[in-house]
Amino acid sequence: MIKDITIGQFFPGKSIVHRLDPRIKLLITVLYIVMLFVADGLAGLGVGVVFMLLAFLLSKIPFKLMLKSIKPLVPIILFTGILNLFFISSGTPVVEWHFIKITDQGIKTMIFMALRIILLICGTSLLTYTTSPITLTDAIERILSPLKIIKFPAHEIAMMMTIALRFIPTLIEETDKIMSAQKARGADMESGNVFHRAKALIPILIPLFVSAFRRAEELALAMECRCYHGGEGRTRLKQLKTAPRDYIAVAATVLFLAAVIALNRLLAS
Amino acid sequence: MGIIRTENLTYVYGEGTPFRKVALDNINLDIDEGEIVGIIGRTGSGKSTLIQHFNGLLKPASGSVFIDGEELFKDKSRLKDIRFKVGLVFQYPEYQLFEETVYKDIAFGPRNMGLSEEEIDRRVRETARLVGLEESHMEKSPFELSGGQKRRAAIAGVMAMEPKVLILDEPTAGLDPRGRDMILGLIKEYHAEKGTTVLLVSHSMEDVARTVSKILVMNNSKVFMYSDRSSVFAKSAELTEMGLTVPQVTRVFDRLRAAGIEFDDEVFSVEYARNLVLRLLSERGRKE
Incomplete structure (x- = not known):
């Protein structure tokens, strides 16, 4: 029945990830995405995997839920994987049969792309699992509020x-x-x-x-x-406040990002 | 066998989730044709879930429902036909109005039944008259009607399907006393004229007491009792315990009886009470 549809996959909890300031969580998610796209090899993505697992363990979200968030995107992951597998012709061929040619480069790219998509989904799901939709909109409001100067x-x-x-x-x-x-x-x-x-x-x-x-x-x-007249002069019940743990979390993320960049350099040279 | 019969009917919401709740627990019922029955119970006692089983909107978790001797969900292709036998008027039925005119909206059900144009026209006009909608209303948009008129138009939409059983879920919710009297009056009139079985779901004992002949009391997903009015109201203490009340007039007259005034009647409505008081007073006058 329609009733069974759940929207907003918030999974209530009291873990440190849940308690992070939502603005910081948004910022970390953006940094994390940057990390995934900066990584140009499996080693770089490995750092992403470590970061993801660490955040995931800290959040105490059931493993099943994570798998559930990946499930709807399995066809896309398979599709990109297979495309990469068959259409990359550089590198040494591993299998050659009629017109099919699979190279080691192809296999590598396939794993790389699939892993990147999975990490992207897991990271963003972790954000929605640990942040209630209402807090998330609060955070977005605060992040966008400097734009009020240009009448946004x-x-x-x-x-x-x-x-x-x-x-x-x-x-x-x-x-x-x-x-x-x-x-x-x-x-x-x-x-x-x-x-x-x-x-x-x-x-x-x-x-x-x-x-x-x-x-x-x-x-x-x-x-x-109830005298609502827009945002002007409005105070809020739940003030967003950053705590030391928020800065530690950001610092850790930046370190991971730096590690990815360093790995890129090292492996390139 | 009655027109509606259930055997060990059980229904569970949210099976397999932490929110699992048994909404109906082993319900066995037999309602005779032509009866006018009040279904009463607190919010969440399972009334609405029960009636949605009677026309196959919900599928029992276990047990079965028989309508007119035919088991629901035995043959899926028959479901639509059975649905036409049981007319269900939901809470706030005016929110389901959608057609351009009142006439077309009342005709929606009959048209889905695949009736001829003449038959549709006959039914629409007849039910419109029955619920007290005037000819001038028929070509108006249903959204132009007043609240009470909208409610009556929506009820007419189900009545026009001429079901063998008419079920109304809280038909008087949110209406003023006059609107309430009008709806209850037209339900009684419809029952008298057509002789169909009518089920009236309500949490107002007053409404039910003066309209129906038998009462089905639901409590905690179970049937507490199904009997005629006086035997239900005799259990006043149990009813109060489950958050229901006996009608005010009935309580007043129970107290009068306890105070030593003699009369044999069971009192369920204010009009009846008035006549009874007048009769008792005149008897007393004669004695003195």
């Missing part, structure tokens, strides 16, 4: 994201209800061709839009009743 609506955008995230489960529930109600009236959504099915969505979409607008209006009114 950082607060408004963060508020929009927060509201959107807040209403995803509500709207899913609503859709479920409307679908049941129309099914009870004999609406058939499972059979027929594409046009038939598209038409069958009308009895669901119209009530859904109507209720979304109604909710928006009610929410706007409720916010105004």
Whole structure:
């Protein structure tokens, strides 16, 4: 059923990774991505693997969850891997059969690309697993706030994201209800061709839009009743504060990044 | 065998997750045709889950549901036909209105049944009259109607399918007393006119007491009892314990009886109470 869809894969916990300042976590994630792209050999990626495993162990996220986040991207990983395997013709051939030619360079690139994608997914998943969506939007607001000077609506955008995230489960529930109600009236959504099915969505979409607008209006009114008037002069319940552990985490990440660059240099020469 | 029968019906939400919850626990029921039944219980007692099984929107985890002698989910292709036998009006049904006109919205169900145009027209007009919608409303957009009218139009949309069983989930929720009386009145009228089985889900004992003949009390995912009004209200202490109440007038008259005033009637509605009081007073006047 629709209800079973979970959005925002936040996995609550109290580990040190969970407690890091979300802004710092965003910064570390960016550094980590840079690290993965700077690495030009398997040795460099090895450093990335170590970093990833370290963060992962500290976060105390179940290993199963990590595998779950990789699962939907397995086809893409396989696709890039196979493309690299067959279309790189430089290096010494390992297998040659008719038009198929697999070189050691190809195998190397395949492993390298696959590993890079897996590391990318794991790293970004770790961010969403350990940071609640609301804190994440808070962090984005704070990071974007210097742009207010050029009239960039950082607060408004963060508020929009927060509201959107807040209403995803509500709207899913609503859709479920409307679908049941129309099914009870004999609406058939499972059979027929594409046009038939598209038409069958009308009895669901119209009530859904109507209720979304109604909710928006009610929410706007409720916010105004509580004197909401935009970001100007607004204080927050949860202040984002950086602690020594945040600086240590950044320093560690920078060290890892430096190690990757150093490895690149050493292996190149 | 009644029109609705369940055998060891069990339903579980979120099987295999930490949020697992048994919503229905071994329900055995037999509801006779033509009955008007109130289903009562606290929020989360399993009322809504139960009624969604009656037209196959939910599939039992174990056990079975029989509608009109036919087992649900035995043959998937029959599900749609069985669904037409059981009309289900959800909570706040006005939120499911979508057509351009009230007429078209009421006709949505009958049209899905594949009826002829004349038959659709007959049913739409008949049910519109039954729920008290005027001819002038029929070509309006359903979104232009008042709250109470919207509710009635939505109920008409299900009634027009002329199901053998009509189930209404909290049909009076969020209405003012006048709107509530109107809805309950039209449900009674519909039952009297068509003789269909009606199931009325509610948490208001007052609403149920003056509308239905039998009451099904749900508590903690189980059926607490299924019986006629007076035997249910006789268990006033147990009902209070599970967070339900006996109607106010019934309580008043129980106290009067305890205070030594003699009468045989069971009192469920204010109108009935008034007549009873007048009768008792005139009897007393005669005696003196």
